Amino acid sequence: MALIVHKYGGTSMGSPERIRNVAKRVAKWARAGHQMVVVPSAMSGETNRLLSLAKEVAPSKHTDAVLRELDMIAATGEQVSVGLLSLALQAEGMEAVSYAGWQVPIKTDSSYSKARIQSIDDVRVRADLEAGKVAIITGFQGVDDQDNITTLGRGGSDTSAVAVAAAMRADECLIYTDVDGVYTTDPRIVPEARRMARISFEEMLEMASLGSKVLQIRSVEFAGKYRVPLRVLSSFTPWDISIDEEARSGTLITFEDDEKMEQAVVSGIAFNRDEAKITVVGVPDKPGIASRILGAVADANIEVDVILQNVSHGGKTDFSFTVHRNDYQKTLDLLKSGVVASLEAADVVGDTRICKVSIVGIGMRSHAGVASTMFRTLADEGINIQMITTSEIKTSVVIDEKYMELAVRALHKAFALDESQTAV
């Protein structure tokens, strides 16, 4: 008997019939003797419906007081989901009980709309499991220490599921979604993309953070930190396939290097066109510059992705970074309104028409020439590289967004990803 956490996305919960199918699948696992915790998302479209309603009532600036209410409103989507799934499970003859985040409780900080989980008290849920009940917990939400409802931001239900799995030391966390695993790149762009049977935690982290939207990055971080075995699989397989078959499907995120992983040089191609680049031009090259620029940005709760600073000329350097496109104007205004003057920088410039393309692979650690293959492939296609950053297991370039598909296809082919995949 194992303790298993299932997470179902909004599409999987998208209609009464689909909810009943989720219940049948969960019941199958429970009847096989497993202790089951289920974390469903809101029904697809529901969170958008609620937030649109809020906007229609009062299109407001996102002050803290406003964000608190948006969280209050959005959190109801998952509360309805857990109740419905519990009813469906009870109709299947299972004992089931639903919990909103605050009832568990899942404690978070007070950053409305992007709260972070601080602790999970599993006493109540564990008692349910011991009593043979299926416990159903809202994803996406928690409660701060003032009893205010918080949400974790879009995709937060993945994080909730993994955090619950970590807190309860679950044997496996299965993320059911509308794709059947993690691919070498997006099959909509490269039809030859192949599903990976396994991917290392580090690679998954890079793939997730770089725009392969299968799993929210924070959920992967959580899984890595607590070594929660994590599997991404499809909720659209028939619910009555065998548990063994399900347990072999999808993509397993692993924490050990095995031979296969050592052999693969590049595992996948990730990309992201949600970012914008900003460059502070001609800043004095002296200690503290980076922290003064990014400190101001961080204080405004804006997340920064790529950060780049090259060697200086004549005591001046350029400092570049990327932010989400939604934060672009805010960031630009922020820098122009004070930071730049105080730094005696020449100018702040930016561009939203960019994209980031990355090659990811644990094998890169010990293989020379991978980056140069990447750069040559792009040059052969006539694509100019605007920025380059590298880490141990990825190399990313920022290019004009109009070349994104071309770059991804060319790299997928250059690294032979459509052939290299071997069954596990």
Place this chain on the structure above:
Amino acid sequence: MALIVHKYGGTSMGSPERIRNVAKRVAKWARAGHQMVVVPSAMSGETNRLLSLAKEVAPSKHTDAVLRELDMIAATGEQVSVGLLSLALQAEGMEAVSYAGWQVPIKTDSSYSKARIQSIDDVRVRADLEAGKVAIITGFQGVDDQDNITTLGRGGSDTSAVAVAAAMRADECLIYTDVDGVYTTDPRIVPEARRMARISFEEMLEMASLGSKVLQIRSVEFAGKYRVPLRVLSSFTPWDISIDEEARSGTLITFEDDEKMEQAVVSGIAFNRDEAKITVVGVPDKPGIASRILGAVADANIEVDVILQNVSHGGKTDFSFTVHRNDYQKTLDLLKSGVVASLEAADVVGDTRICKVSIVGIGMRSHAGVASTMFRTLADEGINIQMITTSEIKTSVVIDEKYMELAVRALHKAFALDESQTAV
């Protein structure tokens, strides 16, 4: 400066535009210097939508575990409402903060779907008011001592509003609804029905419990117990009429007898066609019979309205009572499956095609002949009376439901209610 509680029904909260109008009305009161607590219902149709969705997912028997989930689901309707109203108030430039029942907390017992309020902790809300904020609290719901969400049953938002007003010792509780006050009877049945400027608490209690669906009866009980000044008024007056004008509109529920009330013999005609009658025939006329019959019914959480037992003949008597039509079959099954045999009763019979019509008035206390006028009026119309009960301020008859409108119109005329109303 007064502490005022406003309650808005589902129709008043029925669209983004209406919610903005509610916000403007509340802001007007707050700007006049009042401390404001607002209790809105779910947007009209929302509770039905949620419960239909639940039924579609799994049409379940109403076990405790099922009712817990239905409360979990239904409670989200009000949670969305308070968030939206808070956003609308903030857009009006007011500081506002919303609370779900559990956040206040409003503590209830654990009777899912018909919980009763046990206590309200006003510390957090009072701090908001002192800080100049408008506090918005979900109606209809609370939390039990195990942190399970409970709902108070349909119309429970009225009760929530009055309970909050009582707990906070509010100066007045204004119930905004889609009618502009309490009428001598339903104007849809008697076009000559007239709005009462004031009605005594006792009369209101009888009017509410007997089917004039303006206010939920429990809210009136609460108001009486804690002497909360309560006003029923329309939410469809323009939001920018003067506060004085609003404060004079609607119907005020009063706690003191004044001259006017002493003079009115009958204040209104109430009616109810949601009930069914059940008679246990031929039970031995000895102590403990009533409690054995009704004890079993109460244990099943079924509410009983009229109870009637007449004198016995030959040591046997008939025991009659009415229940909600939804509980009719359950009650009949319950009695047949055990109670009747153990009582050695001859039979249990019932009828759902009945209605109850009542005349209500504090003046009845000191006026003879009121009941006989009622019975003669019905006889003149050829209406047979099946059951009669009386209290100090009402006389009720149970008749065939097909005569309901006829009876109400005839009685409204017989007691000259279309003429007797005087301005206050």
